[in-house]
Amino acid sequence: MQTLDDLQQEMRAAFLDGAPGMLVSALVWVTAGIVCTRSGMNAAVWTLFIGGALIHPVTTVVLKALGKGARTSKRSPLTHLGMATTVWLIVGCVLSYGLYKANPAWFFPAMLLVIGSRYLAFQTLFGHRTYWSCGALLIAAGYICASLQLGPVTAAFAGAGIEAAFASFLLLRIDRAAA
Numbered sequence: 001m002q003t004l005d006d007l008q009q010e011m012r013a014a015f016l017d018g019a020p021g022m023l024v025s026a027l028v029w030v031t032a033g034i035v036c037t038r039s040g041m042n043a044a045v046w047t048l049f050i051g052g053a054l055i056h057p058v059t060t061v062v063l064k065a066l067g068k069g070a071r072t073s074k075r076s077p078l079t080h081l082g083m084a085t086t087v088w089l090i091v092g093c094v095l096s097y098g099l100y101k102a103n104p105a106w107f108f109p110a111m112l113l114v115i116g117s118r119y120l121a122f123q124t125l126f127g128h129r130t131y132w133s134c135g136a137l138l139i140a141a142g143y144i145c146a147s148l149q150l151g152p153v154t155a156a157f158a159g160a161g162i163e164a165a166f167a168s169f170l171l172l173r174i175d176r177a178a179a
């Protein structure tokens with residue numbers, strides 16, 4: 001029987017510690033922020049939703065291009081946990097969209113809270129405490145952006161910056177371990 005460490009190692013190997021997915025997500029945040037400045041909030045919301053739906057498929061293509069399988073055992077409880085966090089993400093998107101309809105300024109902070117809380121579970125998926133820090137920082141950014149009534153572009157770029165920084169950290173860690 002596989003241990004939790006074995007299962008996490010399988011996830012780390014298949015998904016390069018989750019770093020490519022986090023980088024793709026950062027690009028989605030940046031794109032949504034740019035779209036917000038040029039085309040308005042409604043287009044930015046749909047950019048984040050559509051881009052978000054494409055994170056996994058784009059990440060899979062990136063991983064395959066890097067020679068990784070992006071596959072784990074279908075029986076792995078961590079694969080099931082990953083799917084459960086996806087359900088949470090979809091529910092969070094629905095809630096965030098409801099908040100957007102009530103007050104457009106709440107959308108990006110709400111999404112920071114949703115995605116940050118999802119990353120907390122990624123610590124169990126990958127076995128890296130880094131995900132607790134990333135999740136906590138995204139949650140804090142969502143709270144600060146909402147509390148200080150910062151603009152939606154600020155919130156979108158905060159999400160992008162946080163995810164890009166943590167993805168870079170994870171990639172450097174992989175590179176150092178390989179050296």
